[in-house]
Amino acid sequence: MESEKKFLEVYDIESYDRPSVATDIVVYAIREDDSDSFRKDPEKKLSVLMIERGEHPFKNKWALPGGFVRMDETVPQAAIREVKEETGVTPSALFCTGVFSGLSRDPRGRIISNAFTCILKNTESTTAGSDADRAEWFDISVREEDNEYILTLVKDDISLVSRLRKAEDVAGITSYSIQADSPLAFDHAEIILTSFLQLREKAESFGLIFDFLPAEFTLAELQKVQETITGRVSAAANFRRKASEYVEETGNTSGGAGHRPAMLYRKKVQKNAE
Amino acid sequence: MESEKKFLEVYDIESYDRPSVATDIVVYAIREDDSDSFRKDPEKKLSVLMIERGEHPFKNKWALPGGFVRMDETVPQAAIREVKEETGVTPSALFCTGVFSGLSRDPRGRIISNAFTCILKNTESTTAGSDADRAEWFDISVREEDNEYILTLVKDDISLVSRLRKAEDVAGITSYSIQADSPLAFDHAEIILTSFLQLREKAESFGLIFDFLPAEFTLAELQKVQETITGRVSAAANFRRKASEYVEETGNTSGGAGHRPAMLYRKKVQKNAE
DNA sequence: TCAAAAGTGTTGAGTCTACACCCATGT
DNA sequence: ACATGGGTGTAGACTCAACACTTTTGA
Numbered sequence: 001m002e003s004e005k006k007f008l009e010v011y012d013i014e015s016y017d018r019p020s021v022a023t024d025i026v027v028y029a030i031r032e033d034d035s036d037s038f039r040k041d042p043e044k045k046l047s048v049l050m051i052e053r054g055e056h057p058f059k060n061k062w063a064l065p066g067g068f069v070r071m072d073e074t075v076p077q078a079a080i081r082e083v084k085e086e087t088g089v090t091p092s093a094l095f096c097t098g099v100f101s102g103l104s105r106d107p108r109g110r111i112i113s114n115a116f117t118c119i120l121k122n123t124e125s126t127t128a129g130s131d132a133d134r135a136e137w138f139d140i141s142v143r144e145e146d147n148e149y150i151l152t153l154v155k156d157d158i159s160l161v162s163r164l165r166k167a168e169d170v171a172g173i174t175s176y177s178i179q180a181d182s183p184l185a186f187d188h189a190e191i192i193l194t195s196f197l198q199l200r201e202k203a204e205s206f207g208l209i210f211d212f213l214p215a216e217f218t219l220a221e222l223q224k225v226q227e228t229i230t231g232r233v234s235a236a237a238n239f240r241r242k243a244s245e246y247v248e249e250t251g252n253t254s255g256g257a258g259h260r261p262a263m264l265y266r267k268k269v270q271k272n273a274e
Numbered sequence: 275m276e277s278e279k280k281f282l283e284v285y286d287i288e289s290y291d292r293p294s295v296a297t298d299i300v301v302y303a304i305r306e307d308d309s310d311s312f313r314k315d316p317e318k319k320l321s322v323l324m325i326e327r328g329e330h331p332f333k334n335k336w337a338l339p340g341g342f343v344r345m346d347e348t349v350p351q352a353a354i355r356e357v358k359e360e361t362g363v364t365p366s367a368l369f370c371t372g373v374f375s376g377l378s379r380d381p382r383g384r385i386i387s388n389a390f391t392c393i394l395k396n397t398e399s400t401t402a403g404s405d406a407d408r409a410e411w412f413d414i415s416v417r418e419e420d421n422e423y424i425l426t427l428v429k430d431d432i433s434l435v436s437r438l439r440k441a442e443d444v445a446g447i448t449s450y451s452i453q454a455d456s457p458l459a460f461d462h463a464e465i466i467l468t469s470f471l472q473l474r475e476k477a478e479s480f481g482l483i484f485d486f487l488p489a490e491f492t493l494a495e496l497q498k499v500q501e502t503i504t505g506r507v508s509a510a511a512n513f514r515r516k517a518s519e520y521v522e523e524t525g526n527t528s529g530g531a532g533h534r535p536a537m538l539y540r541k542k543v544q545k546n547a548e
Numbered sequence: 549t550c551a552a553a554a555g556t557g558t559t560g561a562g563t564c565t566a567c568a569c570c571c572a573t574g575t
Numbered sequence: 576a577c578a579t580g581g582g583t584g585t586a587g588a589c590t591c592a593a594c595a596c597t598t599t600t601g602a
Contacts, residue, residue, distance in 0.1 A: 003330065003333075004330045004331055004332075004381075011330075011382050011383075017344075017345050018294045018295060018343075018345070019295050019343060019345065020292045021292060021293050021295055021386055038574085039573095039574085039575085039578060039579050040579070040580095041579085056278045056285075057278055058278075059277075059278060068292070069292075069293060069375070069386070070291075071291050071292070071293065071384055074376060074377065075373045075375040075386060076375075076443065076445065080444075080445050090444065090445060091445055093445075093446045094443075094445040094446055094447045095446075095447065096370075096372050096373055096447075099350075099370055099388045101343070101348040101349040101350070102348060103346065103347075103348065107278075108285050110345055112295055112343070112349060112388075114373045114386075118446075169350065169368075170354075170364065171350065171354050171365055171366060171367075172366045172367045172368055172392075172485070173350050173368045173369065173370075218580095218581085219581085219582095220580070220581075234565090235565070235566065236581080236582085237565095237566085237567085237583075237584090238564070238565060238566080240581090240582075240583095241563095241564085242564085255573080256574085257573080257574080257579085257580075258573065258574045258578075258579065258580085259572070259573050259578080259579045259580040259581070260572035260573050260579085260580065260581045260582080261572075261573070261581080262580080262581055262582090263581085312601090312602075313551060313553080313600095313601085313602085314551090314552070314553095315552085492554085493555095494553070494554075508592085509592070509593065509594080510554080510555085511555075511556075511557090511592095511593085511594085512591070512593080514554090514555075514556095515590095515591085530601085531553075531600080531601080532552065532601045533551080533552045533553040533554075533599070533600050533601075534552085534553060534554045534555080534599035534600050535553095535554080535599075535600070536553080536555085537554085537555090
């Protein structure tokens with residue numbers, strides 16, 4: 001103990017060359033197109049928050065919200081702070097998506113980015129863009145086509161298309177290499193794809209989909225969320241039975257739409273850690 | 275473009291305070307106890323590579339292999355290098371386990387660790403310990419008991435027990451807080467638990483278990499690997515049918531044990547990305 | 549010969565899919 | 576009235592755990 005104290009006194013962490021640490025966050029929300037008919041459920045779209053960079057590098061290109069990790073905060077705290085700065089809202093369901101550490105991913109120097117994925121509730125989908133930069137929600141879609149992933153982000157007349165190819169390293173790490181020029185800044189096309197594939201996988205097994213909704217919701221809303229993310233539709237009757245495992249009735253009902261009111265449910269707390 | 279070039283010329287990344295970046299790796303292998311009977315399959319144990327630290331801080335405590343990320347390598351490359359230095363073997367199935375960035379996780383200062391999980395094939399389980407430090411394989415087991423995870427590492431007469439509790443952050447990030455004193459260095463008990471839970475979950479759905487075995491293997495071997503990791507046994511007949519989806523016959527057979535020889539299988543390459 | 553593992557077949561319980569059908573609502 | 580979503584029931588296909596059974600080997 002004594003010698004450890006002495007060791008720490010002389011130890012100078014500043015004396016080593018070291019990379020900088022940043023975080024980038026893929027923020028999802030589900031947005032509704034305007035309804036055609038008063039009765040009909042509006043179409044839902046999965047969208048991602050993107051920032052048009054106002055500064056170099058990649059000035060005027062679209063990038064993920066993110067920034068450097070400060071000395072007095074953990075990496076997730078930095079991620080939450082950045083999202084709050086951009087949207088004014090605290091995200092939920094934050095989870096680690098991966099480390100992106102390519103040697104030349106940032107022209108400013110050696111910057112390692114810890115990427116996170118998080119979700120904003122439907123009701124909170126505000127576009128603030130409080131920084132100098134412009135923030136916008138882009139609809140996201142991913143298509144697979146002869147061994148390529150085609151990632152498309154659309155906002156009105158802006159359409160950003162990136163093509164990526166799965167690459168498997170010696171040690172079995174999977175990454176996605178950006179083919180040709182991506183319209184996105186840095187390696188953000190790769191980060192978004194990685195994040196999206198994780199989100200989709202979890203959504204299929206009823207993970208994370210509750211975070212898109214308020215505390216009380218109808219099963220139809222929940223189903224719509226899952227379908228929007230996975231891109232697969234299922235019969236309502238069957239969805240209802242599968243979902244029953246994860247939800248419980250609140251006793252309340254929805255109403256005011258031009259059809260039979262629906263029971264409101266809440267997420268059932270899963271007992272047992274794991 | 276012109277202005278971007280100018281921007282980068284004046285930009286000095288060194289002028290910002292920044293944390294250091296390290297990586298810690300949880301290396302798994304499956305080891306066999308000595309057999310009682312000439313016919314009987316030896317018991318298998320899942321084990322983790324641990325290093326007894328020869329230097330401060332946490333001198334003489336057991337820690338994960340790991341170290342600082344150099345300027346000329348990516349984080350996964352650093353992880354592979356560290357494992358090679360310790361074992362002499364290139365690991366497979368490397369995957370990102372999480373970022374550990376607690377403000378006081380390392381007494382030397384602000385050090386962020388990107389943890390990885392990886393697997394060594396059965397046949398390669400060498401204990402090198404090429405560094406000054408001593409490297410040993412510890413049998414790992416995790417028990418759940420009234421909301422606590424009890425992580426136990428055993429090597430001969432050394433038994434390291436850590437108790438952890440699941441903690442859920444505001445933003446929904448799950449972490450495991452170490453209760454009382456852990457006999458492991460740094461926050462490595464938390465890293466190991468996080469990694470183990472990920473490994474177990476993947477093993478249940480036939481992920482990663484192939485990486486513990488050579489290219490050709492019998493279904494019984496594969497089953498044993500899965501059972502060793504998940505702690506759940508299944509009937510051989512049923513396992514065989516479930517596994518058939520993931521394997522294909524090689525045409526070769528095993529032999530030389532005191533019983534009927536078994537078909538050798540290889541992992542079937544899953545078509546279609548995803 | 550026999551212990552031990554390899555491998556096949558079967559049965560009954562449970563789950564999933566698809567589809568048919570009735571219910572409640574606000575315009 | 577009626578379009579629209581809410582909600583239940585059910586037959587057939589499929590999956591899965593459990594168990595009984597046969598085969599093959601080396602000592």
